[in-house]
Amino acid sequence: MKKIFSFPKSLKKVPNHYCPGCGHGIVHRLITEVIDELNIREKIIAVAPVGCAVIAYDYWDFDCSEAAHGRALAVATGIKRVQPEKIVFTYQGDGDLAAIGIAETLYAANRGENLTTIFINNAVYGMTGGQMAPTTVLKQKTTTTPLGRGSNNEGPPLKVSEILAGLDGVCFVERNAVCSPAQVLKTKKAIKKAFENQLEGKGFSLVEVLSMCPTCWGKSSEEAVKWVEEEMVKSFPLGRIKG
Amino acid sequence: MNEKKKLSSGNEAIVHAAIYAGCKFYAGYPITPQNEIPALMSRHLGSIGGVFIQAESELAAINMVFGASAAGARAMTTSSSPGISLKQEGISYIAGAELPAVIVNMVRGGPGLGNIAPSQSDYFQATKGGGHGDYRLIVLSPASVQETFDLTVKAFDLADKYRNPVMILGDGLLAQMIEQFILPKQNRKITNQKKTWALTGAKNRSPNIIRTLFLKEGALEEHNLMLQNKYRLIEKNEISFEQYLTKDADILLVAYGTMARIVKGAVDSLRSQGIKAGLFRPISLWPFPSQALKAAANDKQKLLVVEMSYGQMLEDVKLSVAGNVSVEFLGRAGGGVPREEAIIEKVKTL
Numbered sequence A: 001m002k003k004i005f006s007f008p009k010s011l012k013k014v015p016n017h018y019c020p021g022c023g024h025g026i027v028h029r030l031i032t033e034v035i036d037e038l039n040i041r042e043k044i045i046a047v048a049p050v051g052c053a054v055i056a057y058d059y060w061d062f063d064c065s066e067a068a069h070g071r072a073l074a075v076a077t078g079i080k081r082v083q084p085e086k087i088v089f090t091y092q093g094d095g096d097l098a099a100i101g102i103a104e105t106l107y108a109a110n111r112g113e114n115l116t117t118i119f120i121n122n123a124v125y126g127m128t129g130g131q132m133a134p135t136t137v138l139k140q141k142t143t144t145t146p147l148g149r150g151s152n153n154e155g156p157p158l159k160v161s162e163i164l165a166g167l168d169g170v171c172f173v174e175r176n177a178v179c180s181p182a183q184v185l186k187t188k189k190a191i192k193k194a195f196e197n198q199l200e201g202k203g204f205s206l207v208e209v210l211s212m213c214p215t216c217w218g219k220s221s222e223e224a225v226k227w228v229e230e231e232m233v234k235s236f237p238l239g240r241i242k243g
Numbered sequence B: 001m002n003e004k005k006k007l008s009s010g011n012e013a014i015v016h017a018a019i020y021a022g023c024k025f026y027a028g029y030p031i032t033p034q035n036e037i038p039a040l041m042s043r044h045l046g047s048i049g050g051v052f053i054q055a056e057s058e059l060a061a062i063n064m065v066f067g068a069s070a071a072g073a074r075a076m077t078t079s080s081s082p083g084i085s086l087k088q089e090g091i092s093y094i095a096g097a098e099l100p101a102v103i104v105n106m107v108r109g110g111p112g113l114g115n116i117a118p119s120q121s122d123y124f125q126a127t128k129g130g131g132h133g134d135y136r137l138i139v140l141s142p143a144s145v146q147e148t149f150d151l152t153v154k155a156f157d158l159a160d161k162y163r164n165p166v167m168i169l170g171d172g173l174l175a176q177m178i179e180q181f182i183l184p185k186q187n188r189k190i191t192n193q194k195k196t197w198a199l200t201g202a203k204n205r206s207p208n209i210i211r212t213l214f215l216k217e218g219a220l221e222e223h224n225l226m227l228q229n230k231y232r233l234i235e236k237n238e239i240s241f242e243q244y245l246t247k248d249a250d251i252l253l254v255a256y257g258t259m260a261r262i263v264k265g266a267v268d269s270l271r272s273q274g275i276k277a278g279l280f281r282p283i284s285l286w287p288f289p290s291q292a293l294k295a296a297a298n299d300k301q302k303l304l305v306v307e308m309s310y311g312q313m314l315e316d317v318k319l320s321v322a323g324n325v326s327v328e329f330l331g332r333a334g335g336g337v338p339r340e341e342a343i344i345e346k347v348k349t350l
């Protein structure tokens, strides 16, 4: 009998610490499936963020470095430049990639570093308990925007993918979501493309993933999925942005 | 190639040393008075298969060094005071993750933007940790261009040996002054052991993880104790200092770096006037040569610490002699350099 579904080799068989309904676990798995399919596990060097996914290396079965909050792409640049034949990727939340690390992100992208970035947009700072993130949508309530994010106080959400797509060094940007099986499959396809681009030496690729954070959104898992589908996509339309 | 005599500035000597020591990665951000270093690194590193990056900030530069070092390369960044303040985040992570790295600070006047005059007012920051957490850098302080070369080569070796960041603490004077130094034969054998911990892809081995986060109960304390053990070993092995006419001296002057050059001149003048002065010059600022200084100070009437600061190394000197000898101080900062005449005058009033 042909085996059509199995546990990814690159994913450790351990329970994860993410909240029920969290999107991180899904994306972790997609990455490992892609790495297995491309048969690149032994060449992978990952850079974990500061955020809920800081201990991603507890789940991934390949080499990994932590980076200080926001500096993942500077660390990844250092790694890739001294080991250009390795496949280096960063996994970062919205606070990490788009607030404290926006300079490192913008410059790595603009240098056209041959790297892959998986960008988890859950519209809040998950790890620190649900504060406003750069991607918090207008009127969204967080612990630091109790009245909802205001366009003339906090400013509108930052559309990092669109900004990065405008840079010549960037070869591929796509925004996806993990709110339904169909979207999960699309996300996986984009992740695969982003790794293939690096294998082909094409430059900087980024996949943004709209991801549920039921805990900080104060929603059930079902409500969280619905909120991505119905609200979040209004500010962050899905689809290919570049490449 | 045989050894070569070269005329060069302190900044140039850093570049010669880095290349000689097998540095393969440099990232930096422009700041005076060390701009010759990135300029020369950008010219030379590529031709030996190394990587030069002008980073978007000192934060990015030090974190690129973190990555390059995690991937096994000998890596360096250089800056001056305000830039070194920005690098403290990365330095703390590098120390915590036990990565080798060489960091050069050509100190300038502070606080704040200060000025570009030579200064020694970053001593506390360099020797007491600088960033957050209980960690130490090995801090080496050259007083000449030759020594800048020698200590920078040594810094790369020590960084690998102890898996620890090493800082060269210079100043604007050292950066710019031109002296002769000897560039040894090329083809140096790099003696670092295989970096089995480096990130190279998990081929035929279990994954390597570079981390500073330890959440399991007791794990961070255990990590800290391991670091402390390493620091005790460094204190045992890596202390260096110079003594100049200290044996029969009545007055012992203590100074480091370029300040010690001026003090040496003052010691000679004092001797010619019949005053028995001597110089104790710490070369490793951390680990500080406390025992050696205590021994040297034992039979002296007085100690005089001279710094281009308002008394930073002074505290380590006082701790070393623990009240056995009285310790006087002469210091200027913010561009002021204690002059030879002022030192001589101060000694005469003691």
Ligand SMILES: Cc1ncc(C[n+]2csc(CCOP(=O)(O)OP(=O)(O)O)c2C)c(N)n1
Pocket: A049, A050, A051, A052, A053, A069, A092, A093, A094, A095, A096, A097, A120, A122, A124, A125, A126, A127, A128, A133
């Ligand atoms: C320099 C620094 N500032 C602040 C923090 C605290 N901190 C940890 S995670 C985090 C935000 C994480 O949010 P995000 O990147 O969106 O990831 P998520 O947890 O939502 O996945 C912050 C502010 C830190 N660790 N370091």
Ligand code: SF4
Pocket: A017, A018, A019, A021, A022, A023, A024, A052, A122, A126, A127, A212, A213, A214, A215, A216
């Ligand atoms: S706080 Fe949010 S992002 Fe963090 S694990 Fe829980 S659901 Fe996931």
